[in-house]
Amino acid sequence: MTDTAPANLDETSVDHIIIRFAGDSGDGMQLTGDRFTSASALYGNDLATLPDFPAEIRAPAGTLAGVSAFQVQISDHDITTPGDAPSVLVAMNPAALASELHRLLPGGTIIANEDTFDERNLAKAGYANSENPLEDGSLDGYTLIKVPMTSLTKEACAELGVKPRDADRSKNFFALGLVSWMYSRPMETTTDWIKAKFAKNELVVAANTAAFKAGHAFGETAELGAHKVTISPAKLEPGTYTNINGNTALSWGLVAATQLSGIPMFLGSYPITPASDILHELSSKKSFNIRTLQAEDEIAAVASAVGASFGGHIGVTTTSGPGVALKGEAMGLALSLELPLVIVNIQRGGPSTGLPTKTEAADLMMAMYGRHGESPMPIVASYSPAQCFDAAIEACRLALKYRTPVMFLSDGYLANGTEPWKLPDVDSLPAIDVEFATAPNAKNDEGEDVFWPYLRDPVTLARPWAIPGTPGLEHRVGGIEKQDGTGNISYDPDNHAHMVQIRADKVAVIADDIPPTMVTGPDDADLLVLGWGSTWGAITSAVRRATAAGHSVAHAHLTHLNPFPKDLGDVLKRYPKVIVPEMNLGQLSKLVRAEYLVDAQTVSKVKGQPFTAAEIYDVIVGALQ
Amino acid sequence: MSDTTVPETTKADWTSDQEPRWCPGCGDYSILTAVQMLMPELGVRRENTVFISGIGCAARFPYYMDTYGMHSIHGRAPAVSTGLAVARPDLDVWVIGGDGDMLSIGGNHLIHALRRNVNIKILLFNNQIYGLTKGQYSPTSEPGKVTKSTPVGSIDEPFNPISLAIGAEATFVARTHDMDRKHMQEMFRRAHAHKGAAIVEIYQNCNVFNDGAFAQITKRDKRDAMLINLVHGEPIRFGAEQERGLAMNSAGQIEIVEIADVGSDALLVHDEASEDPALAFAISRLATAPTMPTPVGVFRAVERPEYAAEVNRQVDEVTASHGAGDLHGLLRSLPTWDVTA
Numbered sequence: 001m002t003d004t005a006p007a008n009l010d011e012t013s014v015d016h017i018i019i020r021f022a023g024d025s026g027d028g029m030q031l032t033g034d035r036f037t038s039a040s041a042l043y044g045n046d047l048a049t050l051p052d053f054p055a056e057i058r059a060p061a062g063t064l065a066g067v068s069a070f071q072v073q074i075s076d077h078d079i080t081t082p083g084d085a086p087s088v089l090v091a092m093n094p095a096a097l098a099s100e101l102h103r104l105l106p107g108g109t110i111i112a113n114e115d116t117f118d119e120r121n122l123a124k125a126g127y128a129n130s131e132n133p134l135e136d137g138s139l140d141g142y143t144l145i146k147v148p149m150t151s152l153t154k155e156a157c158a159e160l161g162v163k164p165r166d167a168d169r170s171k172n173f174f175a176l177g178l179v180s181w182m183y184s185r186p187m188e189t190t191t192d193w194i195k196a197k198f199a200k201n202e203l204v205v206a207a208n209t210a211a212f213k214a215g216h217a218f219g220e221t222a223e224l225g226a227h228k229v230t231i232s233p234a235k236l237e238p239g240t241y242t243n244i245n246g247n248t249a250l251s252w253g254l255v256a257a258t259q260l261s262g263i264p265m266f267l268g269s270y271p272i273t274p275a276s277d278i279l280h281e282l283s284s285k286k287s288f289n290i291r292t293l294q295a296e297d298e299i300a301a302v303a304s305a306v307g308a309s310f311g312g313h314i315g316v317t318t319t320s321g322p323g324v325a326l327k328g329e330a331m332g333l334a335l336s337l338e339l340p341l342v343i344v345n346i347q348r349g350g351p352s353t354g355l356p357t358k359t360e361a362a363d364l365m366m367a368m369y370g371r372h373g374e375s376p377m378p379i380v381a382s383y384s385p386a387q388c389f390d391a392a393i394e395a396c397r398l399a400l401k402y403r404t405p406v407m408f409l410s411d412g413y414l415a416n417g418t419e420p421w422k423l424p425d426v427d428s429l430p431a432i433d434v435e436f437a438t439a440p441n442a443k444n445d446e447g448e449d450v451f452w453p454y455l456r457d458p459v460t461l462a463r464p465w466a467i468p469g470t471p472g473l474e475h476r477v478g479g480i481e482k483q484d485g486t487g488n489i490s491y492d493p494d495n496h497a498h499m500v501q502i503r504a505d506k507v508a509v510i511a512d513d514i515p516p517t518m519v520t521g522p523d524d525a526d527l528l529v530l531g532w533g534s535t536w537g538a539i540t541s542a543v544r545r546a547t548a549a550g551h552s553v554a555h556a557h558l559t560h561l562n563p564f565p566k567d568l569g570d571v572l573k574r575y576p577k578v579i580v581p582e583m584n585l586g587q588l589s590k591l592v593r594a595e596y597l598v599d600a601q602t603v604s605k606v607k608g609q610p611f612t613a614a615e616i617y618d619v620i621v622g623a624l625q
Numbered sequence: 626m627s628d629t630t631v632p633e634t635t636k637a638d639w640t641s642d643q644e645p646r647w648c649p650g651c652g653d654y655s656i657l658t659a660v661q662m663l664m665p666e667l668g669v670r671r672e673n674t675v676f677i678s679g680i681g682c683a684a685r686f687p688y689y690m691d692t693y694g695m696h697s698i699h700g701r702a703p704a705v706s707t708g709l710a711v712a713r714p715d716l717d718v719w720v721i722g723g724d725g726d727m728l729s730i731g732g733n734h735l736i737h738a739l740r741r742n743v744n745i746k747i748l749l750f751n752n753q754i755y756g757l758t759k760g761q762y763s764p765t766s767e768p769g770k771v772t773k774s775t776p777v778g779s780i781d782e783p784f785n786p787i788s789l790a791i792g793a794e795a796t797f798v799a800r801t802h803d804m805d806r807k808h809m810q811e812m813f814r815r816a817h818a819h820k821g822a823a824i825v826e827i828y829q830n831c832n833v834f835n836d837g838a839f840a841q842i843t844k845r846d847k848r849d850a851m852l853i854n855l856v857h858g859e860p861i862r863f864g865a866e867q868e869r870g871l872a873m874n875s876a877g878q879i880e881i882v883e884i885a886d887v888g889s890d891a892l893l894v895h896d897e898a899s900e901d902p903a904l905a906f907a908i909s910r911l912a913t914a915p916t917m918p919t920p921v922g923v924f925r926a927v928e929r930p931e932y933a934a935e936v937n938r939q940v941d942e943v944t945a946s947h948g949a950g951d952l953h954g955l956l957r958s959l960p961t962w963d964v965t966a
Contacts, residue, residue, distance in 0.1 A: 042962050189960075238966045242959045252955060259952050266712050286943040288950030291711055291936055295704065296737035303701040303734070304708030307677070310695055311713040333698050423961070426952045444642075468693040468709075468716050471672040476641070476688050478696025488643065489688065 012229045016075035017183060018083035021175070022100040023092030023113075025058050025066045028172035032090075033070025034418075035176055039189040041243035041420055044233025045074040048537065049245075050082035050610065051416040055273065055356040062116075062124040067099045074183070076232040080384070080537035082417065084612035090175055092116065092149070094125035097133060109143040109227065111178065113171065115150035145227065147218065149174045156214035162207045170211035177215025184230045187216060239422040246385035246414035247274070249421065250344065251281035253392025254316060255288050260393065261400055261432035264289040266308030268301040269318045273356040274412040275346040278318040298326035302343065306330060309339040310477075312436060312467035314396060318344040321363050322353070324370065324407075332371045333479045334405040335503065338454070338463045341405035342395045346415045349608045358608030359412035361533045362584035367407040368562060368591070374500045376507040378402070379561040381409040383536035386421035388414060391559060393429070400434045401513075402506060403462040409561070411583070413610045414534045437464035437473055442485070451475055453487040461506040511563040517571045521547070521554030527623055528575035530600065532558040532588055534610060535581050541613035546620045553620055561588070569596040579603050579623055581616050634665040641691040647682060652803035652829035653750065657689055659809040660748075667817055674717045677706045679726040682757050683750035683829075686721040700731025703738035706745045707932075714933040717817070720747040723829075725755045728764040728784050735824075736793035741932040742821040748813070749786055749826045754835035767914055772834075786826045787909035787924055791902050797823035798905070798925040802852075803830060804843045808921070815923055821931045828915060839915045855908070855922030860892035863918065871908065879907045881918060897926045 019036070023029040030051055037049050050071040059066035073083035085105040091097035093116040104110065114134055122130040133139055134146055153174045157167035173194070180190065191209055198204040219228070258265040267290065269279040283292045291313075295301035298319055305315030315334075317327065324345045334341040347363045349355025363370075367379045378398050382391035388410055399406040440449035441464060451473040454463050466473040475487060483490035484499055521528075521543065531539045536557050543555045556571055558564065572578055572592060578600040580589040586602030593600055603619050605611050639661045647653045664674070674692040678684035680699035687694030693716075697705045702720045710718050720738075727735045727749055738745060754772070755761040761774040765786065769778040790798045797819040801812040809827065816823035828839040842851035853863040853871065862870035862884065870892040872882045882891065896904065905925040912919040944950075 038960060042960055044962060044964065233964075236964045238964050240957070240961050240963050242957065242961045244959065248959075255950065255955060256952055259950070264712065266708055268708055285950065285955075286940045287947045288952075288955075289940070289944075291940060293707065293711060293936075295707075296733055299701060300704035300707070300734050300737065303697070303704035304711070306697070307695075307705035307708030307710075308712035309708075310675075310693075310705075311709045311716070313712040315708065329698050330701060333701075337695070422964075423956045426956065468675050468713060469672055471670070474671050474692050476643075476690075476694035476696065478688070479698055480696060 014229050014231055015077060016073060016079065016083070017088065017229065017231055018071065018073045018086040019088040019090065019179065020069055020071045020086035020100060020103060021090045022067055022069040022096035023172070024061055024095065025054060025056070025068045026061060027068070027092045028169070029068045029070050029092065032172045032176045033072055035190055035193065036179060036185065037072050037418060038193070038243060039180060039185040040072070040074045041241070042189050043186060045231055046077060046079050046234035046236060046420060047072060047074045047243070047418070048079055048082045049418045050413065052609070053357055062093055062095055062121045064095050064099050064125060067096050069096070069100055074231055076234050078234065078236070080540040081610075081613055084614045090179060092172070092175065094121045094127060094133070098125040098127065104142065106141060107143070109145065110139060111145045111147060111175070113149035113175070114146040115148045143227075145224065147178065149215075152214055152218060153211045156210040157207045160203065160206045160210060162203060167207055167211075170207045173208045173211040174215035174218075177212040178219050181216045181219030182224065182227050182229065184228065187212075236420065237422055241420045241422055243418050244386055244421045245416055245418045246382065246388040246410055247277040247346070247416070248281060249386050250382070250388035250392045250410060251278050251285070253389040254282065254342075254396065255285055255290065256389070256426070256429060257393045257396030257432065258288055258290060258314065260429055261314065261396065261434050263400065263434055264291070264313045265316060266305055266313040267292045267316045267318065268295050268304035268308070269293070270295050270298045270301045270323060272298075272320045272323050274348055274415045275318045275320050275323075275344065277415070278344065278346075298323040299330060302327040302330040302341075305341055306334050306337070306339060309334070309341055310337070310468070312465070314340050314342070314400060316342045316344065318346070320346050320348050320356075321350050321366070324363065324366060328371050331377065331405050332373065332375050335371070335375050335377060336479045337477045338403045339465070340399035340403055342399050342408055343405060344408045344410065347409060347411040349606075355608045357412065359534065359610055360583050360606060360608060361409070361411050361535075362587065362606065363409065364532070364561065364584065364587040364591070367409055374504065376504050377405050377407050377562065378507055378510055379407045379409060381533045381559060381561055382414055383533055383557055383559065385414050385417050385419050389421070394559070397432050398510060400432055401462065402460055402510060403465060404506065409533060411534050434465070436470065437466035438470060440472055452485050453477055454482060454484050456484075456502075459509070461502060461509060508563050511566045514560045514563075514565060516567045517556050517565040518559065519554060519556045519571055522552060523554070523574060525552040525554035525575055527551075527553050527577045527579065527620060528572065529553065529555045529616070529620065530558070530572070530578055530580045530588070530592065531555070532561060532582070535583065538611040538613045538616050539581060542616035542620060545613065545617050551620065551624055558588070561591075564595065568592070572596050572598045572600070577601070577623055579619060581605070581611055581619070583610070631668050631670055634671070636661045636665065638671065639664045639691055641689050643688045645689050646685065648833050650832040651682070652752065652831065653683060653686070655803045655806060656748070656750065656809065656827060656829065657686060659806045660813065661690070662806075663810045663813055667814065669717055673715065674719070675709060676719045676721055677702045677709065678721040679731055680757070681723040681726045683721055683723040684726060700726055700729070701734060703727070703731060703734040703745065703747065707738055707741070707743045710743050710745055710933045711936050714744065714937055718745045720745050722747075722749060723756070724749065724751045724753060724763045724765045724786070728786060728789070732764075736789070739790055739793040739795040739822045739824065742796050742929050743932040744820065744934070745822055746813075746816045747822065747824040749824060750829045751786060751826050752829045752831040752835055753838050754831050756831050756834055760834040785909060785913075788906060790824045791906045791909060791925055795824055795925065796821045796927050796929050797923070799824070799923045800826045800828070800921045802828035802839060802843045802921065804845070805848075812923070815926070819926060821929060841916045842919050851918050853911075853918055853920040855895045855897070855920050855924060857895055857897045857923065857926075859895060860889060861895050862892060871911070879911055881911075897923045900927060
């Protein structure tokens with residue numbers, strides 16, 4: 001140990017800690033981080049996570065390209081982000097150290113698996129002349145804990161009869177055991193999980209458990225006492241909690257919408273990162289009256305959903321940006337047919353393939369305008385992993401009530417990040433009332449009862465939803481322009497102008513049916529930070545810091561981006577300065593500038609990484625100077 | 626539907642109030658009439674019948690049927706129909722499209738609907754030309770075809786839709802033509818009765834942009850000599866005097882023979898239900914253009930689990946074994962902890 005501090009007798013108590021686990025793609029870092037998070041959640045801490053992994057399943061071992069990382073912040077109080085700079089970096093190999101060290105807080109702690117710092121791995125990680133940073137003094141500004149994790153894991157597994165090569169695969173559990181000891185995590189959560197997860201292979205259970213316990217014991221015996229800290233449980237609102245990521249919450253929100261509406265769900269989807277987990281989750285929820293189709297392509301995914309909606313199901317399609325690009329024409333069809341449809345876009349870095357596993361929120365303009373013709377579509381955006389649940393219900397509600405496709409925007413950060421979620425009382429969730437048409441609604445020239453598929457509700461402007469199987473309401477719909485009311489093909493110029501306007505009005509009236517803008521902070525603040533989507537956590541944290549530092553700052557966050565809440569213009573004009581942090585080059589700020597003629601200033605970040613609170617804090621302070 | 630008696634209907638009941646807008650003399654009219662006249666015979670209800678189309682001349686078809694219908698977007702009708710059929714296995718879903726719609730822009734959806742064996746009845750109006758865009762060559766146009774987009778002749782190898790369907794694992798594959806209402810109706814009736822994806826290729830004359838494309842085989846005075854009628858379980862023969870037939874030569878290839886030369890025992894017996902698609906495929910390769918003796922009828926009709934039924938079987942089985950979904954329980958399916966005041 002380079003650490004020379006005396007063994008500490010008293011554990012230090014801290015209010016939060018940010019740990020970044022980093023290793024090779026094959027080292028199981030996502031699993032390690034996820035397990036540490038679960039143990040912390042069950043212990044009662046508040047937390048937020050940021051998985052950060054490459055698109056390649058297994059880039060060449062030991063290279064910088066193969067580094068997979070997982071950051072988690074745990075705290076004894078309410079937090080909204082996975083933290084800015086980690087104070088602890090677990091580096092399983094030289095590449096992990098090389099690629100992640102720049103993020104570590106000055107003076108932070110490095111826990112390195114020294115067994116992997118050999119000449120070959122050092123060279124692969126780009127250390128000149130294979131200089132070992134663990135030995136050359138270059139890490140003197142940090143607290144360095146060198147642990148021979150690989151050999152200790154192999155030792156711990158040797159007597160179990162596990163082959164050394166298999167034992168090597170358990171070293172992430174050694175790291176987990178060590179970190180669990182350092183942060184006083186209960187052991188049983190993890191050992192129970194290992195037992196359940198690997199129940200089919202006793203030897204794997206034994207090896208992982210042995211490695212985990214060896215790591216734990218190493219902390220206890222190897223004079224690491226100085227590093228042991230406790231983080232008390234957070235004082236969260238009373239209730240039952242679970243730790244959930246955005247894609248799971250979103251899936252469950254879709255399930256809930258089916259239950260609340262009594263309308264069966266059909267999901268048409270094509271696998272794509274980072275949205276595939278929603279397809280996986282809903283495929284296993286058949287008992288909730290949900291049917292899923294893994295379609296032949298993105299277009300078939302949305303087209304089949306449109307077909308199902310015509311049949312009286314709520315059609316859903318889940319994808320990421322490239323998929324939305326392919327679905328454009330079919331979304332326009334749903335818009336023209338005026339049928340319910342939910343399009344879920346888990347945004348990722350673009351254009352084209354871009355950064356499949358990295359986050360970005362640059363599809364707002366595509367959601368607004370990414371179809372030919374005048375084709376307005378309501379947009380709902382979630383702002384935290386758990387809130388994806390409510391947002392998914394809201395998207396379905398709007399689609400069903402207004403008979404319109406609705407774009408749901410989430411992103412890779414929300415999709416994979418987790419946070420504790422206070423479970424709602426399902427009986428208190430409001431029902432979504434949907435009625436199918438059952439009788440003719442008009443008379444023809446001969447005075448006979450007929451059904452007009454485009455005779456609208458005067459308030460919502462929604463057309464009746466008459467599903468096949470209903471006698472007497474047989475009708476034809478199509479993407480070709482139709483006469484309002486009868487639905488018959490019409491090329492009449494005035495009718496087209498009327499239909500274009502009514503489709504716009506139909507989206508606009510939704511403003512009467514959504515909550516006012518979510519605003520925190522004083523009405524007379526010197527500055528408003530306007531956000532949408534996953535920037536919520538970082539903005540909230542930054543605004544809290546700025547307020548604590550004596551600045552007068554407010555935060556408005558949008559969950560509905562089309563239409564905007566009715567009060568948004570007034571909100572924006574209330575403040576002398578408006579800044580808009582976005583993971584794009586300024587798409588929301590363009591929209592609000594165009595709509596409200598306010599001087600909204602863009603704060604842009606397009607690095608495939610979410611904003612840190614510090615970045616936004618600095619912008620706030622800078623803007624106020 | 627609790628009332629099991631299907632009301633008697635006539636062609637008029639299946640005819641919508643919309644005036645067809647096809648060119649006078651278009652083959653689409655005779656197909657529409659064949660379908661409208663057939664529907665009363667099928668013992669089905671208008672409200673349980675849906676016609677879904679893509680884009681193209683043929684795709685206007687649903688507007689003229691007084692049933693539920695959707696005129697969707699170019700090429701996607703098989704995908705739209707797959708979603709509808711899975712959501713509503715109680716419906717009869719017909720898919721209408723042309724060769725450009727289903728074999729070019731929508732080729733992918735067609736082959737996947739066929740391999741999945743979704744319970745949809747696909748009527749492929751093949752006129753070997755793009756009509757609605759005014760006369761470009763299509764994926765079934767013959768090589769060398771001169772059109773607006775191929776001024777010195779097409780260099781594309783065309784698809785043979787029957788071969789394509791068989792290759793795509795289709796369970797029901799048939800061919801008919803727009804000059805023979807009875808034969809069309811027989812093929813449509815068979816397609817309707819089939820449990821699974823059924824595709825019927827209809828040789829359809831476009832009298833404006835590709836007039837007479839099939840005249841050499843479908844004109845009344847040519848049919849006996851040029852159409853080879855496939856009948857399940859029967860030796861394959863044709864000709865005015867039924868004097869010719871199909872046989873397999875020593876190289877294993879299908880060829881046209883004179884019965885007088887080889888004897889009737891040498892003729893191939895048509896087996897539409899054969900598990901092995903090889904023979905049906907070989908028969909589909911016999912004519913490389915509708916100027917040669919061309920097989921018509923049911924090439925292939927085999928049983929395989931139907932997709933929508935399978936999807937719904939899984940839903941039912943999971944629901945039976947797990948009980949109907951419980952949202953309260955779902956939200957607690959990951960580890961939970963309680964925070965008390």
